[in-house]
Amino acid sequence: MPDVVRLATRASPLALWQAEHVADLLRAAHPGLEVTLVGTDTLGDRRQDVPISEIGGKGVFATEVQRLVLEDRADAAVHSAKDLPAVTGEGLALVAVPERGDPRDALVGAGLDGLAEGATVATGSQRRRVQLATLRPDLAFVELRGNMATRVGKVGTTAEGRTIDAIVVAAAALQRLGREEAIAELLAVDRLVPQVGQGALAVEVRADDAATAALLAPVEDPVARRRLDAERAFLAELGGDCDLPAGAHAAPPAADGTLAVRAVLADADEHVHRAEASGPDGVALGTDLARRLRAAVEA
Numbered sequence: 001m002p003d004v005v006r007l008a009t010r011a012s013p014l015a016l017w018q019a020e021h022v023a024d025l026l027r028a029a030h031p032g033l034e035v036t037l038v039g040t041d042t043l044g045d046r047r048q049d050v051p052i053s054e055i056g057g058k059g060v061f062a063t064e065v066q067r068l069v070l071e072d073r074a075d076a077a078v079h080s081a082k083d084l085p086a087v088t089g090e091g092l093a094l095v096a097v098p099e100r101g102d103p104r105d106a107l108v109g110a111g112l113d114g115l116a117e118g119a120t121v122a123t124g125s126q127r128r129r130v131q132l133a134t135l136r137p138d139l140a141f142v143e144l145r146g147n148m149a150t151r152v153g154k155v156g157t158t159a160e161g162r163t164i165d166a167i168v169v170a171a172a173a174l175q176r177l178g179r180e181e182a183i184a185e186l187l188a189v190d191r192l193v194p195q196v197g198q199g200a201l202a203v204e205v206r207a208d209d210a211a212t213a214a215l216l217a218p219v220e221d222p223v224a225r226r227r228l229d230a231e232r233a234f235l236a237e238l239g240g241d242c243d244l245p246a247g248a249h250a251a252p253p254a255a256d257g258t259l260a261v262r263a264v265l266a267d268a269d270e271h272v273h274r275a276e277a278s279g280p281d282g283v284a285l286g287t288d289l290a291r292r293l294r295a296a297v298e299a
């Protein structure tokens with residue numbers, strides 16, 4: 001067994017919290033193990049001025065962290081699961097999904113009932129925008145980028161000539177950063193279907209590194225893994241990454257093991273199509289939901 005594990009992470013405060021969390025889980029599982037962090041400012045972090053879609057999509061957050069592992073400058077990469085493409089890249093293995101955090105989206109600034117007619121909400125996510133528009137067709141939307149602190153700080157400021165009344169971000173991010181008090185409303189997963197993997201972490205190692213994979217085994221939460229696999233099957237079948245106006249969420253399994261998965265996909269006119277399914281095989285459910293929603297969107 002190795003006596004040191006180097007964890008690769010982005011350098012944002014949220015990413016560092018997540019990497020420290022995995023480091024703590026590893027140290028708890030293996031007393032005496034030395035765990036260090038290797039940080040990188042990814043292109044996605046450096047270019048906060050342009051929409052993510054223009055710099056290569058959500059994958060930009062993950063690629064540079066993965067490279068540290070592939071080049072043996074780190075042993076494992078810690079990611080927000082939702083920043084990963086649906087299919088794990090060549091040379092890497094997704095070996096641990098820790099216990100999941102809150103998958104929900106959160107409004108900061110005002111809750112849905114507190115937003116006046118025609119109020120402005122900032123979000124960089126098409127998934128959030130199209131679903132919020134079905135709940136509140138009167139809202140106006142503006143773009144939102146930047147790390148968590150920057151985003152939360154945009155409430156009350158002006159963008160595109162409008163005052164931002166609220167922003168939408170992942171609840172898990174605010175909770176991890178100790179900013180839970182900023183949450184005005186948590187949006188239930190059936191009203192605003194979360195992004196695939198939201199609130200979950202994912203740890204990758206080199207595909208041939210069985211020793212580090214074995215060290216990470218106790219960090220894995222089988223329930224979180226099962227839910228993530230179902231959601232990722234949806235995204236894999238759609239053939240997209242996090243930029244699609246799509247979301248999928250697998251609820252914690254029922255006592256008999258049945259998994260319930262719900263998903264959304266918007267068409268070119270931003271009409272939101274919804275579907276849900278339940279059964280024993282999460283991957284089959286996710287795949288089936290993607291096929292059904294793609295058929296609905298193309299009809």
Ligand SMILES: NCc1[nH]cc(CCC(=O)O)c1CC(=O)O
Pocket residue numbers: 080081082083168169170172173197198199200201
């Ligand atoms: N889009 C970037 C991103 N990637 C992961 C999180 C939050 C943490 C998580 O989902 O685990 C965020 C911020 C957000 O969506 O508001």
